[in-house]
Amino acid sequence: MAAACRALTLLLALACAPEAAAQCYAVDAAHGSVTFLVDQAGAPFKGAFRRFGGTLCLQGDAVTRIDVWLEPASTDTGLPELDAALKGGEFFAADQYPRVSFKSASIDMQRDREVARGVLEIKGTRREAAIPFRLQGGAAKPVVSGSFDLNRLDYGIGTGEWSNTKWLGGEVTVDFRAALSPE
Amino acid sequence: MPRFRNSSERYGIIAQALHWLIAALVLAQVALGLYAAKLPLGLARLEWLSRHKALGVTVLALVLVRLAWRLLDRPPALPDAMPAVERRAALATHRLLYALLVLAPLAGWLLASASGLSASWFGLFRVPDLIAKNPSLVAPLKLAHKIFVALLVLAVVLHVAAALRHAVVRRDGVLHRMLPWQPPAGR
Numbered sequence: 001m002a003a004a005c006r007a008l009t010l011l012l013a014l015a016c017a018p019e020a021a022a023q024c025y026a027v028d029a030a031h032g033s034v035t036f037l038v039d040q041a042g043a044p045f046k047g048a049f050r051r052f053g054g055t056l057c058l059q060g061d062a063v064t065r066i067d068v069w070l071e072p073a074s075t076d077t078g079l080p081e082l083d084a085a086l087k088g089g090e091f092f093a094a095d096q097y098p099r100v101s102f103k104s105a106s107i108d109m110q111r112d113r114e115v116a117r118g119v120l121e122i123k124g125t126r127r128e129a130a131i132p133f134r135l136q137g138g139a140a141k142p143v144v145s146g147s148f149d150l151n152r153l154d155y156g157i158g159t160g161e162w163s164n165t166k167w168l169g170g171e172v173t174v175d176f177r178a179a180l181s182p183e
Numbered sequence: 184m185p186r187f188r189n190s191s192e193r194y195g196i197i198a199q200a201l202h203w204l205i206a207a208l209v210l211a212q213v214a215l216g217l218y219a220a221k222l223p224l225g226l227a228r229l230e231w232l233s234r235h236k237a238l239g240v241t242v243l244a245l246v247l248v249r250l251a252w253r254l255l256d257r258p259p260a261l262p263d264a265m266p267a268v269e270r271r272a273a274l275a276t277h278r279l280l281y282a283l284l285v286l287a288p289l290a291g292w293l294l295a296s297a298s299g300l301s302a303s304w305f306g307l308f309r310v311p312d313l314i315a316k317n318p319s320l321v322a323p324l325k326l327a328h329k330i331f332v333a334l335l336v337l338a339v340v341l342h343v344a345a346a347l348r349h350a351v352v353r354r355d356g357v358l359h360r361m362l363p364w365q366p367p368a369g370r
Contacts, residue, residue: 041233046316078299078318082297085224161226168229 023144024057025180027068032178034070038152039169047086049079054102056144056180063135065117066104073098092158097123102131113146122155137179143175189256193360197254201249202361205284208242209339216291236295236302240310243288250281260282262355276345279338287331289313294324 033051054068072092075083087094104118113132120129133146152158152172153165162168188195194202198264212235261270292313295302299316303309314320349357357367 040300042306043301043309045301047300078316079321081224149345164226167226169235 002073022057022059022064023139024055024065024183026183027052027054027056027144028179028181029053031178034174034176034178037173037175039171041167045077047075047082049073050076052176052178055183058135058139062109063107063114063133066102066107066118066133069099071098071102073175082111089123090162091157093123099112102129120150123157125155127154133176142180143177145172145175147175150174189259192259192356194259195256196363197252198258199361199363201245201252201286205242205245205249207269208238208245208312209284209335212238212242216332231301233303234286234305236291237305238303239288239291240302243285243292246284246288250285259360262273262357264355273345276341280335280342283331283335283338287328287335290324290328290331294321294328297321297324 013055018044023162029050029052032052034052035046036048037044037046039045049070049072051074052068052070055065056063056068057065068152071094073087073094075086075092075094077083077086079096086092089096092100100120100122102120104116106117108115108117110132113134116133118131119126120126120131129148129150131146131148135142135144137143149171151170153163153170157172158168186193186195187197189198215231215235219228219235222228222231233272261273292302292310296312296314297317297320301306301310301312339347346358349355350359
């Protein structure tokens with residue numbers, strides 16, 4: 001069904017060119033944020049990734065492709081000691097795995113939001129993920145935003161003693177928001 | 184017959200219970216803080232510092248209850264025989280103790296809030312943040328917390344020394360006003 005839709009979209013795109021040609025946008029990290037929230041000892045702890053980017057393509061109003069990344073070496077919790085630990089081998093192993101990435105395989109519309117399904121790769125572990133997002137601001141100043149949860153242990157984030165989730169929660173909420181600039 | 188309220192000669196059960204409970208918790212708290220601060224970054228430090236934070240807000244709450252109780256139930260008067268200079272020293276030390284018993288945990292709480300490492304009361308409920316996360320305040324608040332704790336330890340040493348002096352040198356019954364048992368006969 002999805003394949004048929006894509007084929008149809010392609011045919012329509014060809015028929016209606018050039019208006020419906022794909023327009024790709026670059027994620028503008030200077031006007032955006034990617035933050036994470038994880039429970040520490042019963043209270044939420046927040047941090048951010050400062051370096052991120054990628055591409056998002058639209059065909060008309062529909063998002064057709066998402067290819068984004070972030071650098072865990074840019075982890076910023078405001079506490080240098082924790083930042084160093086998070087970049088280290090027990091967490092992101094940022095030297096060995098410099099990028100976290102997400103590439104969409106399909107994008108579905110669900111009520112008022114869209115869901116990108118694809119592969120999320122963190123610390124060399126690739127897993128299927130469904131990431132809900134919104135695109136707002138219109139074609140002139142599009143802004144993409146969303147929030148999703150993941151289990152850090154699925155990706156080996158926190159090995160050894162840190163695989164205990166009593167004091168450092170397993171569930172991590174990731175919030176993202178960024179302006180898009182035409183490529 | 185135990186008395187809940189203070190008499191003119193002795194502290195009542197409430198004041199005594201608060202005094203000794205806070206004394207025990209402060210002792211545990213200082214030991215816990217010193218121990219946790221020396222641990223390398225790891226699960227053990229997270230665990231012990233979390234307990235330290237929960238215990239710290241408990242001490243602060245108990246100190247506030249104690250101050251409120253002290254306003255409602257005035258402490259017994261000092262012996263008439265005490266020289267004026269000693270009375271002033273006692274008053275000053277007690278004021279310093281109360282001030283530091285509020286300031287030391289308060290600075291710790293502010294430090295936790297500024298660090299973004301909020302406290303939970305032994306996993307039962309969230310302790311609210313006093314200020315928003317602010318990395319630039321972490322170092323000064325950590326220093327303030329350490330200074331207040333060092334001064335508190337100093338004030339406690341003074342307090343204990345004075346209490347022992349009352350008991351051993353003066354034998355004026357001042358220490359026994361805060362003890363649950365009666366002074367030995369022929370004090």
